[in-house]
Amino acid sequence: MTAADLSRLDVPAERVAAEALLRDARAHSHSPSDRIAYALDVYLVTHPDAPVSTESGDPEWDAWLAHRIDECKATRSAARNETAGGTT
Structure with missing residues (x-):
């Protein structure tokens, strides 16, 4: 693995914390619509360049x-x- 490969794995702590919080909330939700919303939130947190209109x-x-x-x-x-x- 090269240094360039490792730099792609470097994730800001805030993003890791936000993702963990959302995944935990999704796991504890009893509402199917909330679970979908949390899954979409995780996607947006982990893909900050995702196109949003x-x-x-x-x-x-x-x-x-x-x-x-x-x-x-x-x-x-x-x-x-x-x-x-x-x-x-």
Whole structure:
């Protein structure tokens, strides 16, 4: 095995932890739909370059989704600032 081969095996600890958490949640879920969702989440965590679209072809849905994404970003930013002792 070469150094290049080994570098492909180097996985960030955060990704390993996220994958383990999702796999554990999937194993303990009794809901088939939750198990499917966890399996898809594991795929996305382990394939960070997977193509993901936020465009549906429905302008109203796209606008609503963009609004929700902005709200989530603002909430995370406010929480981060609060944790850091800053203000929003």
